[in-house]
Amino acid sequence: MRSLFKFELYKIFTQKSVWITFLIIFIGLPLLMMFSSSQSIGVTKEHTKAAYEKLEGDLSKERITKLQEELNEMDVSSSTSEEFSYRVTLMKIISEYDAKERINEKKIALEQEMQNISNASGAKYEQLTLEHSMLEKINFNETTYSEGPLGIIAFLGVGTIFTGILLIIGLSTIFSNEATTGMNQILLSSKHGRKKVTSAKLFAAVVYVTFIIGIQFIINIGINTMLYTSQGWSSPIHKLDIFRDSPYAFNLLEYFSVQMMLHTLFALGFAMLILLISSLSKTSVKSIIISSILFILPLILSSFRISGLEDFIRYSYYNMMKVDEFFRFFEVFHIFGTPVLEPIAASIVFTIISIVFTLLLYPIINRKQVS
Amino acid sequence: MKLKVENVSKQFKDKLAVSNVSFDLTEGVYGFLGANGAGKTTLMRMLVTLLKPSSGRILFNGKDIDVLDEKYRDVIGYLPQYIGLYKNFTAEKYLMYIASLKGIEKEKAMKKVDELLEVVNLSEHRKRKVGKYSGGMKQRIGIAQALLNDPKVLIVDEPTAGLDPKERIRFRNLLSSISKDRIVLLSTHIVSDIEFIAKEIIVIKAGQLIHKDHPESLLDKIKDKVWTVTVDENEVPKFQAAFKVGNIVRQNDGVGLRIIAEDRPDARAIQAAPNLEDLYLYYFDQEEMIK
Ligand SMILES: Nc1ncnc2c1ncn2[C@@H]1O[C@H](COP(=O)(O)OP(=O)(O)O)[C@@H](O)[C@H]1O
Numbered sequence A: 001m002r003s004l005f006k007f008e009l010y011k012i013f014t015q016k017s018v019w020i021t022f023l024i025i026f027i028g029l030p031l032l033m034m035f036s037s038s039q040s041i042g043v044t045k046e047h048t049k050a051a052y053e054k055l056e057g058d059l060s061k062e063r064i065t066k067l068q069e070e071l072n073e074m075d076v077s078s079s080t081s082e083e084f085s086y087r088v089t090l091m092k093i094i095s096e097y098d099a100k101e102r103i104n105e106k107k108i109a110l111e112q113e114m115q116n117i118s119n120a121s122g123a124k125y126e127q128l129t130l131e132h133s134m135l136e137k138i139n140f141n142e143t144t145y146s147e148g149p150l151g152i153i154a155f156l157g158v159g160t161i162f163t164g165i166l167l168i169i170g171l172s173t174i175f176s177n178e179a180t181t182g183m184n185q186i187l188l189s190s191k192h193g194r195k196k197v198t199s200a201k202l203f204a205a206v207v208y209v210t211f212i213i214g215i216q217f218i219i220n221i222g223i224n225t226m227l228y229t230s231q232g233w234s235s236p237i238h239k240l241d242i243f244r245d246s247p248y249a250f251n252l253l254e255y256f257s258v259q260m261m262l263h264t265l266f267a268l269g270f271a272m273l274i275l276l277i278s279s280l281s282k283t284s285v286k287s288i289i290i291s292s293i294l295f296i297l298p299l300i301l302s303s304f305r306i307s308g309l310e311d312f313i314r315y316s317y318y319n320m321m322k323v324d325e326f327f328r329f330f331e332v333f334h335i336f337g338t339p340v341l342e343p344i345a346a347s348i349v350f351t352i353i354s355i356v357f358t359l360l361l362y363p364i365i366n367r368k369q370v371s
Numbered sequence B: 001m002k003l004k005v006e007n008v009s010k011q012f013k014d015k016l017a018v019s020n021v022s023f024d025l026t027e028g029v030y031g032f033l034g035a036n037g038a039g040k041t042t043l044m045r046m047l048v049t050l051l052k053p054s055s056g057r058i059l060f061n062g063k064d065i066d067v068l069d070e071k072y073r074d075v076i077g078y079l080p081q082y083i084g085l086y087k088n089f090t091a092e093k094y095l096m097y098i099a100s101l102k103g104i105e106k107e108k109a110m111k112k113v114d115e116l117l118e119v120v121n122l123s124e125h126r127k128r129k130v131g132k133y134s135g136g137m138k139q140r141i142g143i144a145q146a147l148l149n150d151p152k153v154l155i156v157d158e159p160t161a162g163l164d165p166k167e168r169i170r171f172r173n174l175l176s177s178i179s180k181d182r183i184v185l186l187s188t189h190i191v192s193d194i195e196f197i198a199k200e201i202i203v204i205k206a207g208q209l210i211h212k213d214h215p216e217s218l219l220d221k222i223k224d225k226v227w228t229v230t231v232d233e234n235e236v237p238k239f240q241a242a243f244k245v246g247n248i249v250r251q252n253d254g255v256g257l258r259i260i261a262e263d264r265p266d267a268r269a270i271q272a273a274p275n276l277e278d279l280y281l282y283y284f285d286q287e288e289m290i291k
């Protein structure tokens, strides 16, 4: 079994297409990241950092009023890069205060709603309580410089596409290639060529998934830390525009951990789907095309805003591997009358689906005939 | 040891490739003779669990091979008609991979690989990628992989295709030397491959088993149907049109023809002792024959 596993790993990692994609992505990516960070006109990262160092502190009403006055009095017409960066930072901090205020308003609205509900033990009431108690935990009283962690978290925007492409290229051929090369004749007629090989391929796929996520993790952290330092992990995620309405009381470090865990979980699930497609495909080309369509189609459709397809897009592998959509708003499913938060429910359901995909591989390979 | 094929048929969508075939195999070499498309590959694939019979069953020592599953696959060796390879594997790595598929532990596998590379004369090319191998070399590495687990049942599908005459003789000797305590089934349409080593010949035509017998008994059946005749060169087309003509040799006094016919084809014809080539010609059409 160990030697079979090593051979399967060897087969995955010696594919030329995998290395070419690796090189394109992992040499091109750092270059792109450095290039784009030095290109933003006006705002520079050095000046932003300096501005934050001056402006860091609590997000109290008094202080924000002062900052607002300061902003109003600033001379807009002629400004150096330093002044411009300072002004942008000021605006950011004021908008962070707005985000904080929104959370408070939301809490009050929820309290109101709860009072209006007569039945204090119904599902709706439970849901309101849940959301309220989550909002209670959010601690957004200070602002700090967090450009590094913010960059690291934003990485999955492109990182998900890289993971998807590398999974498809590396794993689509894992079973179909045996059919294409004629090796199936030898595999399927040998003692371990049906069951143990399938397990070996599965483990090898898991290692590959971990590997490509690991590599991206290192590049992502390395470059962002180098560019922006690693300060500011304890800021709440509400600092990010997309999470302004999030009920989740995560700081950036907590969110990043959850993000990586879920990204890995859904990437593994997608890997299992790719394997299943591969096991059912007679040619590698077919296998690659089907997996690619499943990955890319929701991405394309999402830009057309076709009504009726929202759920299809929301629960697509691309969207789930990107993780952030799950944490932007308060979404629950009612399971046996109890409200369950969407990311938890989705993780459980997709774990079950992925396990089913994995277990399906065995009877498929066991019954496979050559043609 | 007995491999029993019991009323086995294989139906593809619109094609009955193997039709209700039954026979038993015990230790020894069996020659599996049939024209292209006769159903040899299909039947062999069923014997190595690559295809499931549409009906009937195959028993190894009394047990259904489908039930025996890994236990059966553990004792077989198979050389497909068109060998599958990973182009970027070296010969050595390829054989080590198949050894692990067969569940042979590493130390033992390494010894066995050395030994078999020697047997198929590829030792000096062991570090070369199999994708760069010639047709004959691919065939030889295919033979080596089939033998890795010392199979009790060896099924080889047209193993000599692509081999040069010297390699063919080598292979034939190898087979007969290992066949003592194994079942070997060798398909071919090259008669000389099995002429001297086969214990029995199985003749299959259009999916049906026509004969399974010792070579001598099979030859006995056509003993008064083989003729030789020396004719004028311009008479040759006439004979070819009217009879199954095998060997044609140019002689001093004209052209010598070997003819398969129920009755004396010509007053000048004399009877000859049949060989397997005649047998093949008797059952199959001439254009299918390759010497
Ligand atoms: N997978 C398949 N689907 C449909 N027909 C097939 C398939 N495999 C073989 N056949 C047909 O079955 C017949 C027997 O083929 P085969 O067993 O390859 O013969 P042989 O090995 O004696 O040349 C041929 O007519 C062939 O076209």
Ligand SMILES: [Mg+2]
Residues within 6 Å of the ligand: B037, B040, B041, B042, B081, B157
């Ligand atoms: Mg064939």
